[in-house]
Amino acid sequence: xxxxxxxxxxDVKLESVPEPIIENPADAIIRITAxxxxxxxxxxxxxxxxxxKSGTVLGHEAVGVVxxxxxxxxxxxxxxxxxxxxxxxxxxxxxxxxxxxxSCERANPNGSDAGTAFFGGPAMTGSFDGLQAEFAxxxxxxxxxxxxxxxxxxxxxxxxxxxxPTGYMAAEICDVEKGxxxxxxxxxxxxxxxxxxxxxxxxxxxxxxxxxxxxxEMASRQGAVIINYDHDDPTKVLKQxxxxxxxxxxxxxxxxxxxxxxSGPAAGKGVLSAVSNIVDQKMVAPWTVLFGDQWKQGNAPxxxxxxxxxxxxxxxxxxxxxxxxxxAKFFPIGLAMNKSLTVRGANCSHRKYIPKLLxxxxxxxxxxxxxxxxxxxxxxxxSCYKNFDKRLSGWVKxxxxxxxxxxxx
Ligand SMILES: NC(=O)c1ccc[n+]([C@@H]2O[C@H](COP(=O)([O-])OP(=O)(O)OC[C@H]3O[C@@H](n4cnc5c(N)ncnc54)[C@H](O)[C@@H]3O)[C@@H](O)[C@H]2O)c1
Ligand SMILES: [Zn+2]
Ligand SMILES: [Zn+2]
Numbered sequence: 001x002x003x004x005x006x007x008x009x010x011d012v013k014l015e016s017v018p019e020p021i022i023e024n025p026a027d028a029i030i031r032i033t034a035x036x037x038x039x040x041x042x043x044x045x046x047x048x049x050x051x052x053k054s055g056t057v058l059g060h061e062a063v064g065v066v067x068x069x070x071x072x073x074x075x076x077x078x079x080x081x082x083x084x085x086x087x088x089x090x091x092x093x094x095x096x097x098x099x100x101x102x103s104c105e106r107a108n109p110n111g112s113d114a115g116t117a118f119f120g121g122p123a124m125t126g127s128f129d130g131l132q133a134e135f136a137x138x139x140x141x142x143x144x145x146x147x148x149x150x151x152x153x154x155x156x157x158x159x160x161x162x163x164x165p166t167g168y169m170a171a172e173i174c175d176v177e178k179g180x181x182x183x184x185x186x187x188x189x190x191x192x193x194x195x196x197x198x199x200x201x202x203x204x205x206x207x208x209x210x211x212x213x214x215x216x217e218m219a220s221r222q223g224a225v226i227i228n229y230d231h232d233d234p235t236k237v238l239k240q241x242x243x244x245x246x247x248x249x250x251x252x253x254x255x256x257x258x259x260x261x262x263s264g265p266a267a268g269k270g271v272l273s274a275v276s277n278i279v280d281q282k283m284v285a286p287w288t289v290l291f292g293d294q295w296k297q298g299n300a301p302x303x304x305x306x307x308x309x310x311x312x313x314x315x316x317x318x319x320x321x322x323x324x325x326x327x328a329k330f331f332p333i334g335l336a337m338n339k340s341l342t343v344r345g346a347n348c349s350h351r352k353y354i355p356k357l358l359x360x361x362x363x364x365x366x367x368x369x370x371x372x373x374x375x376x377x378x379x380x381x382x383s384c385y386k387n388f389d390k391r392l393s394g395w396v397k398x399x400x401x402x403x404x405x406x407x408x409x
Contacts, residue, residue, distance in 0.1 A: 003057040003133035004381045009047035010295045020137035025072035028141035030064035034154045035132050037388050037398045046295045048256045049325050051122035059132030060086040060119035061161040063154045075142045082145040085350035086162040088117040091143030101349035116347040134402045146354045149362045156361045159368035165353035167193020173344040174249035174319035178202035183247040185304045186254035187215035189397045192371045194251045195224050209234045214393045233266040235311040246313035255322025257298030284328050302330040309336045320345030372397050377404040
């Protein structure tokens with residue numbers, strides 16, 4: 001079968017690989033009908049999320065049809081149309097039973113302390129072959145798959161595989177309440193879903209910060225007040241727009257590949273700022289040096305964490321869903337402590353949110369697929385990766401369809 005394969009940092013290929021087979025009685029095999037590329041995939045190809053094994057199939061977002069189930073699978077049947085939870089969970093351990101599926105004790109073959117298990121990730125997350133492929137093996141299928149109602153389209157369901165639950169969780173752990181003012185750093189797919197979710201939870205105002213014009217425009221169409229960090233200093237503007245206090249909550253939807261402003265009042269002042277960004281970058285990805293404008297690492301990994309802590313009001317909440325590797329060590333703890341902040345971060349426990357979000361979609365209350373801007377065949381995956389990585393205009397979220405061989409929108 002065809003699959004997108006990680007070969008090394010800065011090297012991703014479409015290759016023929018063996019079709020997956022049932023390995024454990026709780027597994028299922030699905031035929032993938034739609035998959036997508038995520039900002040998390042970019043961290044891995046850029047080398048800022050280290051530890052990938054060469055040969056791993058990438059991708060952790062998909063919708064499909066069940067082809068085969070193992071002898072221990074009870075709820076999922078051959079022929080079911082399903083969405084895959086990006087994180088793999090057993091459904092049965094202490095954490096899973098309390099809804100903390102990302103902390104599952106049994107899903108990660110590296111042991112209970114190895115962290116969240118997910119598809120297409122670094123060695124320490126499993127590793128499990130991912131979902132940018134024609135078929136995939138799904139461990140703990142009864143928990144990791146969710147059956148789809150007929151009324152939910154593949155496109156809406158695809159966004160429920162990772163991005164919508166993550167954006168929703170970002171707003172939830174930000175304690176968004178009716179009337180709150182919330183700032184979302186990053187207007188990629190996760191940021192867009194965090195903006196939508198903050199509004200769904202009753203925020204009176206959402207501020208959206210980025211630098212890419214079409215992503216800012218998309219945020220503005222959702223009703224957010226937009227701030228371009230190359231034009232304005234986001235921390236100053238956020239204070240001005242909130243009566244001098246700062247937003248009640250702030251969300252980091254950027255992660256380790258954060259950029260420093262290249263112009264405007266927030267751009268670095270002098271040698272000190274440049275040196276601190278280089279040290280910051282080297283702590284995160286010490287061995288990776290890539291040249292050119294493809295697979296470019298963020299030049300200021302802690303920039304968004306700094307802005308979040310500086311801009312939020314005293315006693316506010318910082319919600320971190322942007323991904324950081326364990327090598328990232330810079331966080332403005334002194335300022336956070338002195339401002340009496342609540343700081344939360346998490347890998348999404350997809351299984352906890354997906355059924356509820358599918359209900360919302362089925363009722364017609366919200367359609368996350370509005371952020372899909374490109375649909376293409378899986379065979380075009382590598383050029384899609386390159387365009388998404390460069391954040392070209394019109395490349396906010398990319399759907400890849402294994403059964404389709406050409407560009408369809
Ligand atoms: N916690 C989870 O479970 C989970 C799940 C999915 C994705 N994620 C993470 O969420 C993050 C966003 O994912 P995505 O798919 O939207 O990625 P993306 O790469 O498409 O978007 C990131 C956006 O951040 C913007 N950005 C860069 N520097 C910035 C800065 N200093 N201030 C404001 N914006 C800045 C970029 O221009 C871009 O639009 C990634 O780190 C991804 O790994 C986390
Ligand atoms: Zn994702
Ligand atoms: Zn578990």
